[in-house]
Amino acid sequence: MSGRTHARVCPERTCVGCRERAAKPDLLRIVAIKDECVPDPRGTLPGRGAYVHPALVCLDQAVRRRAFTRALRAPGALDTKALRHYVEQSESC
Ligand SMILES: [Zn+2]
Numbered sequence: 463m464s465g466r467t468h469a470r471v472c473p474e475r476t477c478v479g480c481r482e483r484a485a486k487p488d489l490l491r492i493v494a495i496k497d498e499c500v501p502d503p504r505g506t507l508p509g510r511g512a513y514v515h516p517a518l519v520c521l522d523q524a525v526r527r528r529a530f531t532r533a534l535r536a537p538g539a540l541d542t543k544a545l546r547h548y549v550e551q552s553e554s555c
C-alpha cells in the first residue's frame with residue numbers, strides 16, 4: 463500500500479475577492495460572455511470560470527483588483543453590473 467491518504471471530499475476553489483479557499487458549492491461561478499461577467503450559479507456555462515463568494519464585499523474586492531479580468535483572461539475590462547445586481551439580490555434574501 464502506498465500509505466497516501468488523499469481524502470478530497472469537496473473540490474476547493476479560491477475566491478477571487480478575498481483569496482480564501484472555499485468549497486466549490488459555497489462559491490459563485492462567474493464566466494465572461496463577450497465583455498460581461500455573468501453569474502453561473504448552476505455551473506453549466508462553458509468556458510473559463512472564476513469563483514467568488516456571493517457577497518458584495520468579495521465582489522467589490524475582485525472588481526477593484528480586476529481579478530475577473532485576470533482570472534477569465536479577458537482582453538479588456540469586464541462589465542460587472544449584471545453580476546453585482548445578481549449578488550445584491552441573493553444577499554438580500
Ligand atoms: Zn471571498
